[in-house]
Amino acid sequence: MSRPTLRHPEFSPNSILVNTSSDVVGIIDWQHAVILPLCLCAGIPHHFQNWGDPLSETLSKREVKLPESFDQLSHEEQETVQETMWRRIFHFYYSALxxxxxPDRFDAIRTENAKLFHHAQAPWEGDSVSLKYAMSRVLKNWPMSLDEEAQTRSVECPVHFCEEEMQKCSEEHRQEQEKLQELNEMRDLIGTDALDWVSDEDELERCRSVIQSIKDCSMEHSSTEMEKTSVLFHFAFDDHEENP
Incomplete structure (x- = not known):
């Protein structure tokens, strides 16, 4: 787990050179490559991994049958179901292979060390819930040793949470992930890109119509004044460039 390991920064089909016989003859794009202990750099390539999905997190075999109601779904809903299924299958089979x-690399993937390490070096975005959750995972997995010799040393974890705080933190993180999933589903339904941009004026009008429908539905199901105020004045997909 502690041996130095070279890892490609963004391994994908675009980085692989093949000849006319389809033999691999080279790997390019090595800038930003890192050499780290195996337990910190082992992972699933971005194009295959599906971290964040509760089913994929378990690394268990995925269901490959389409739902019985698949033929009754709209074209967009079918694409969503297929995309989810493919991502889970790719994630599982890369892990299984x-x-x-x-096997040593698989053991490293299963630990949370690498995910916590990459989370720690990510730019700060003001997300205190995810930060506290990551810190609680450090405490739960302590000692996060690189070798057997280090495990014999008694080093106190610098992070401290009581059991009640750990449970609260885990629940808040679960709720936040659910809200983020809902946000992504709304973005897919509306049809905007990751920055909420659209292609042209016609598409903008269509998106506005969908957004208004979602907003009206949210207002209808708001049970408190705070929720109604949030929908009216802090709706995530309001057009802030629109003239008042």
Missing amino acids: TMKSL
Whole structure:
């Protein structure tokens, strides 16, 4: 787990060179490559991994059958179901092949060390809920040793939470992930990109119509004045460029 390991920064089909016989003859785009202990750099390539999905997090085999109501779904809903299924399948089979061919790397993937390490070096975005959750995971997994010798040393974890705080933190993180999932689903329904941009004026009008429908529905199901105020004045997809 502690041996130095070279990891490609963004391994993808675009980084692989092949000849006319389809033999791999080179790997390019090595800038920003890192050499770290295996337990900190082992992972699933971005194009295959599906972290954040509760089913994929378990690394268990995924269901490959379409739901019985699949044919009754709209084209957009079918695409969503298929995309979710493919992401889970890719995630599982990459993990399964790693377990078979590189068991030590699979053990490193299963630990939370690498995910916590990459989370720690990410730019701060003011998300205190995710930060506290990551810190609570450090405490739960302590000692996060790189080798057996280090495990014999008694080093106190610098992070401290009581059991009640740990449970509260975990629940807040779960609720936040649910809200983020809902936000992504709304963005997919509306049809905007990750920055909430649209392609042209016609598409803008269509998006505004969908947004208004979502907003009206949210108002209808708001049970408190605070919720209604949030929908009216802090709705995530309000057009702030629109003239008052």
